[in-house]
Amino acid sequence: MDLELRHLKTIRAIADAGSLTRAATAMGLAQPALSTQLKRIERALGGPLFFRGRNGVRPTALGELVLDRACVLLPAVRQLQEEAARFARAWEGMPRFRLGATHGPLLGGLVDRLEAAHPGVAVTTRTSWSEREIASLVLDGRVDFALVGTCGESPPPAADRLVWRCLAVDPVFVMLRRDHPLADRRVIELERLADESWADVPGDGCFADCFTAACTRAGFTPARVYETDLASYVHLVQVGRAVGLCRATFPPTPGVVTRPLAGTPLSWRHLIGWYPGSPAADVATSVVGQARAAHTEAAARSTTYTAWLADHPGFGTVSSTTV
Known part of the structure; x- marks a missing residue:
């Protein structure tokens, strides 16, 4: 499986929520479905991203690395989308x-x-x-x-x-x-x-x-x-x-x-x-x-x-x- 932007958003959402249950609720998913999705992402990245405990989840060393990169990539992609939208609406033909x-x-x-x-x-x-x-x-x-x-x-x-x-x-x-x-x-x-x-x-x-x-x-x-x-x-x-x-x-x-x-x-x-x-x-x-x-x-x-x-x-x- 190739890593996609939506996978980084999922990892970010889990880290922000602090638990799979809360993250699933925020994302409108069933908790088992989110857990299955996380396992697929972890297999693609080569290891576990979160420690799971009674009080929720916390990032592993690999998880911290991925989250650090996500903090750079997600805003950059959002800025790219904004700039693309601006140019898509830019002047066509004569100026205005x-x-x-x-x-x-x-x-x-x-x-x-x-x-x-x-x-x-x-x-x-x-x-x-x-x-x-x-x-x-x-x-x-x-x-x-x-x-x-x-x-x-x-x-x-x-x-x-x-x-x-x-x-x-x-x-x-x-x-x-x-x-x-x-x-x-x-x-x-x-x-x-x-x-x-x-x-x-x-x-x-x-x-x-x-x-x-x-x-x-x-x-x-x-x-x-x-x-x-x-x-x-x-x-x-x-x-x-x-x-x-x-x-x-x-x-x-x-x-x-x-x-x-x-x-x-x-x-x-x-x-x-x-x-x-x-x-x-x-x-x-x-x-x-x-x-x-x-x-x-x-x-x-x-x-x-x-x-x-x-x-x-x-x-x-x-x-x-x-x-």
Whole structure:
């Protein structure tokens, strides 16, 4: 019998379970069937792989050797399968731009610029509130570029497997109803909002924890945070139920104003990522340039942000940054 990948998976499952009975249950097999299969594998490898005892099984010296090799081979084969799937879904014929993004200000601008620069080339989009889900779509070959954000200096998802470039660094502003008592201030101290309810959009990064920490430093704990979709978030601010946390590039919206927080306690990095071995890598430089231009255009639409940037040169669109 030739050793196959499924045999290594069986050995790994038995070692992880610590007993043939538990392994058989996890694999959906009868225990006698798994025991027979193990004996065939052991004959093929030349000796017993496990000591069997009243309390379960433990690897023999030969078993340890095989398990060490399996720990290398099984992940390598899984990576090979992922890469094959990516290339199977890769571009065919004319290029295309498949964009995955969290809900932010840059996706629409990037689509517009790519459509204008590459007429006739398909541009498609996928959105999710989860940065990790968007990154996994790139790893699976289902989108070509991930457009996400991270709080402060926190690393992007799949940082060891995707290439990431920073597009811009924005402060986090606060959104207020236009007739809010603090709406006329150029800058607002966070502690002045201690009695407010808050609205924000969901995400799976550390932003919620960073916001709570900033409030703690300002001497209060947020009374209530509504984590909701963008339309509901804006509505809650418009009707005065909450103040909102928003990126500085948030576009002008009827009934609300955006204002910077004193001391910039929260910031947001806009990032774009791709898989280095995919066809997307061949056009990544151009796409990064278009995305940075889209951010510059978005920032210019906010007079509040434009005025703030004049005094804070370390923020805004970046020219060249590797994450």
